[in-house]
Amino acid sequence: MIFSFDIFDTFFCRNTLTPKGIFALMRQAIKRDPRYPVTLRLNFFDIRVSAEEEARKSLTTHEETTLEEIYQIIQNRYDLTDFAMRELMALESKLEIENVYGVNEIVFRVKHLLSSGQKVIFISDMYLPIDTVREMLHCVAPELSDLPIYLSSEIGLRKSTGSLYKHILAKEAIRPSELRHVGDSYEYDFCVSTKLGIKAECFKETWLTEAEKTIICDYAREYDVTRQLVGGIVRKMRLHLLRGNRFTPMVYSFGPVLYGFVHDTLKRILASEKKRVYFISRDGRPLKLVADAIIAAH
Numbered sequence: 001m002i003f004s005f006d007i008f009d010t011f012f013c014r015n016t017l018t019p020k021g022i023f024a025l026m027r028q029a030i031k032r033d034p035r036y037p038v039t040l041r042l043n044f045f046d047i048r049v050s051a052e053e054e055a056r057k058s059l060t061t062h063e064e065t066t067l068e069e070i071y072q073i074i075q076n077r078y079d080l081t082d083f084a085m086r087e088l089m090a091l092e093s094k095l096e097i098e099n100v101y102g103v104n105e106i107v108f109r110v111k112h113l114l115s116s117g118q119k120v121i122f123i124s125d126m127y128l129p130i131d132t133v134r135e136m137l138h139c140v141a142p143e144l145s146d147l148p149i150y151l152s153s154e155i156g157l158r159k160s161t162g163s164l165y166k167h168i169l170a171k172e173a174i175r176p177s178e179l180r181h182v183g184d185s186y187e188y189d190f191c192v193s194t195k196l197g198i199k200a201e202c203f204k205e206t207w208l209t210e211a212e213k214t215i216i217c218d219y220a221r222e223y224d225v226t227r228q229l230v231g232g233i234v235r236k237m238r239l240h241l242l243r244g245n246r247f248t249p250m251v252y253s254f255g256p257v258l259y260g261f262v263h264d265t266l267k268r269i270l271a272s273e274k275k276r277v278y279f280i281s282r283d284g285r286p287l288k289l290v291a292d293a294i295i296a297a298h
Contacts, residue, residue, distance in 0.1 A: 002172055003113050006159075006183030007122040007133065007149065009206045011106050012140045013239070015099040017208070017216055017231030023048045024223045025095050026088075035087070040078045045223035047074060052127065062156030063163060067092065067127050093132040099232075102140035103206060103239055106182070110144065121148040123168065123181070125158045125188065159188045165196055205239060215256055226263070230256050262290045 005011050008019075016022060027044040030036055040047060051073040055065040067089055075085040113120050126133065130151050138145035150168050157163035169176060176197030183189025183203060190202040215231035216222055234256055269277055279288035 015232040016228040021228035063158045064152035100136045
């Protein structure tokens with residue numbers, strides 16, 4: 001018996017609310033960098049999204065694109081040097097590594113399976129190179145960083161088509177009934193694998209709650225770094241707190257509201273050229289703590 005786990009948004013998540021949050025962080029990081037064209041800097045989020053879509057449409061011999069293929073499209077569009085292109089690729093990988101955290105429940109399950117003598121592998125439809133994904137795994141759980149990883153960008157096959165599952169079955173020399181798979185995608189991790197005879201479990205804990213969805217309610221807000229990080233922290237705390245913890249509603253319901261209120265208040269105070277604001281105890285004390293954190297960050 002072999003146990004496989006989808007690695008992205010099952011074994012670990014990003015600090016941003018959506019995967020595109022990394023592109024928002026990149027846009028912020030390069031917006032004043034003169035090495036890149038102004039159009040690329042100001043519109044990097046949309047450019048990165050469209051380049052990935054174009055790279056997937058142009059696939060012929062394999063099912064998955066790679067990070068290099070995506071950035072070659074950007075390089076050609078904006079006449080970047082090879083060095084500039086590599087720098088952007090390195091920045092994306094760096095931000096992916098810096099913004100990863102483990103999902104405690106799944107990390108515990110994997111370690112428990114290994115301690116009981118079971119074989120565990122990781123699987124993912126992902127354009128990132130294997131070295132980056134393995135470094136992310138090392139950040140979350142160094143003792144697990146040598147486990148096998150079946151990555152679509154390296155193999156050229158995807159879970160969504162079922163080809164990656166078939167590749168794993170052949171590579172591991174097992175029957176479908178001998179593989180147990182856990183992942184967050186109902187369609188690709190559960191339905192596709194189940195049709196192949198694999199026993200699958202859909203892990204829903206990392207799905208966005210309605211409260212989290214309202215933080216980024218449409219595509220136009222995904223490039224907002226503040227929304228991405230606030231929403232990401234909300235989900236991260238929800239996944240880390242024990243179920244039923246009395247502080248949980250405070251973290252993922254009231255936290256974003258208080259942050260948004262204080263952030264907006266401070267911006268309006270700055271616009272009015274006022275220099276001082278008072279937070280009256282005791283109800284004002286939590287807001288003062290939030291304001292201190294925002295001021296320190298900005």
